Amino acid sequence: MKIVADENIPLLHNFFGDVGEIDTYPGRQLTSENVKSADILLVRSVTQVNEALLAGSRVKFVGTCTIGTDHIDTDYLQKNGITFSSAPGCNANSVVEYVISTLSVLSEFRYIDFSDLSVGVVGCGNVGSRVVSTLRRLGAKVLAYDPLIDQTDMASFEDVLKSDVISLHTPLTTDGPYPTYHLFNESVLAQLSEQQILINSGRGAVVDGSALKRKLKSEPGFTAVLDVWETEPNIDPELARLVAIGTPHIAGYSLDGKIGGTEMIYQALCRHLGLPARHKAAQFIASPPLSKMYFTSEAELSWSMHTAIRAIYDVRHDHYALRRTLGGNEEQRVEAFDRLRKEYRARREFSNIKVLLKNTDSSMHTMFKALGFNVKSA
Ligand SMILES: NC(=O)c1ccc[n+]([C@@H]2O[C@H](COP(=O)([O-])OP(=O)(O)OC[C@H]3O[C@@H](n4cnc5c(N)ncnc54)[C@H](O)[C@@H]3O)[C@@H](O)[C@H]2O)c1
Numbered sequence: 026m027k028i029v030a031d032e033n034i035p036l037l038h039n040f041f042g043d044v045g046e047i048d049t050y051p052g053r054q055l056t057s058e059n060v061k062s063a064d065i066l067l068v069r070s071v072t073q074v075n076e077a078l079l080a081g082s083r084v085k086f087v088g089t090c091t092i093g094t095d096h097i098d099t100d101y102l103q104k105n106g107i108t109f110s111s112a113p114g115c116n117a118n119s120v121v122e123y124v125i126s127t128l129s130v131l132s133e134f135r136y137i138d139f140s141d142l143s144v145g146v147v148g149c150g151n152v153g154s155r156v157v158s159t160l161r162r163l164g165a166k167v168l169a170y171d172p173l174i175d176q177t178d179m180a181s182f183e184d185v186l187k188s189d190v191i192s193l194h195t196p197l198t199t200d201g202p203y204p205t206y207h208l209f210n211e212s213v214l215a216q217l218s219e220q221q222i223l224i225n226s227g228r229g230a231v232v233d234g235s236a237l238k239r240k241l242k243s244e245p246g247f248t249a250v251l252d253v254w255e256t257e258p259n260i261d262p263e264l265a266r267l268v269a270i271g272t273p274h275i276a277g278y279s280l281d282g283k284i285g286g287t288e289m290i291y292q293a294l295c296r297h298l299g300l301p302a303r304h305k306a307a308q309f310i311a312s313p314p315l316s317k318m319y320f321t322s323e324a325e326l327s328w329s330m331h332t333a334i335r336a337i338y339d340v341r342h343d344h345y346a347l348r349r350t351l352g353g354n355e356e357q358r359v360e361a362f363d364r365l366r367k368e369y370r371a372r373r374e375f376s377n378i379k380v381l382l383k384n385t386d387s388s389m390h391t392m393f394k395a396l397g398f399n400v401k402s403a
Pocket residue numbers: 092093094113114116117120147148149150151152153170171172173174194195196197198203204205208226227228252253274275276277278
């Protein structure tokens with residue numbers, strides 16, 4: 026059995042080593058020549074999987090260790106009897122923590138109190154629904170817009186646009202009744218005031234980058250946060266300098282989320298081949314270096330919250346890392362964008378961290394629980 030895979034899939038050999046012989050390639054450079062004699066193709070989001078890549082190959086299973094599937098021509102796979110699997114929800118908690126860290130960091134520069142904040146979530150699937158529930162449990166007033174699910178709990182697009190913070194969590198789609206390509210175009214962006222914050226950690230092209238750039242130039246007080254960009258890895262350096270926080274598509278890059286994606290595809294492949302799934306992510310992940318935090322009754326609620334969030338994930342590290350790459354020429358910037366992602370550190374999710382509380386009141390307990398920490402009374 027021959028497996029061809031993106032070299033950036035973590036724990037590839039640990040999970041798939043006893044399933045077949047593995048050849049790895051940089052995901053963006055995979056060619057039809059590389060996959061010609063493969064039975065199984067394993068990718069992340071940077072490989073376009075379509076007729077041009079697969080025609081004439083003997084591939085019978087394609088797995089993407091990611092949530093997003095906009096790089097996969099699923100119609101082609103279906104028509105050609107190729108089994109396909111993605112990893113829904115694998116890094117959803119990681120994206121929620123990205124949004125939380127972003128709001129925590131922005132609160133240093135402007136008044137943000139979670140219990141007094143309105144948030145509009147666009148796209149309420151695995152990621153969006155967790156953003157909604159986390160922020161609601163922290164006291165925020167959250168509205169969600171998603172025309173493709175039960176409308177009972179949904180708000181209108183217009184109402185969502187009035188929120189203090191608007192957070193985008195849709196897939197990138199160009200067809201169907203509600204395409205998301207440039208959903209945030211010039212006229213939608215014009216409806217947002219300088220006091221509002223726009224966060225995009227879905228897919229870059231959901232926002233018209235040129236229109237956003239014009240808005241940021243003419244309304245410098247407007248706050249935009251971008252993790253995803255049109256034309257990655259060749260992002261617009263001018264736009265990247267104008268956003269308040271700009272990161273190299275790493276919102277979903279917690280170690281847990283990345284390895285979770287590999288594990289889900291391993292399980293799907295085992296089902297496809299009728300093999301027992303012997304390996305589990307937990308076998309391979311070490312404990313995080315900072316695994317415990319301790320708060321007592323003297324600690325103030327808001328201080329404790331921001332301290333804990335930023336100790337585990339401070340989005341500014343990723344922002345400054347990208348900023349430092351913007352001065353080079355196009356070739357250097359493209360290389361640096363992918364390098365930041367390839368060499369990304371082991372970032373652990375809040376659920377791995379024990380928060381020990383001593384003599385604190387119940388609001389402290391509720392807040393840490395809402396954030397997803399593993400709360401214990403000391
Ligand atoms: N930045 C990152 O690292 C990162 C990580 C994970 C996922 N993502 C992106 O985020 C997207 C969402 O992830 P998910 O796990 O929540 O996916 P999901 O499929 O569970 O949910 C997506 C939701 O968006 C809704 N939707 C579709 N079109 C819409 C529209 N026009 N307006 C409003 N809502 C619409 C769908 O109905 C669905 O409920 C993924 O498709 C992926 O592209 C990015």
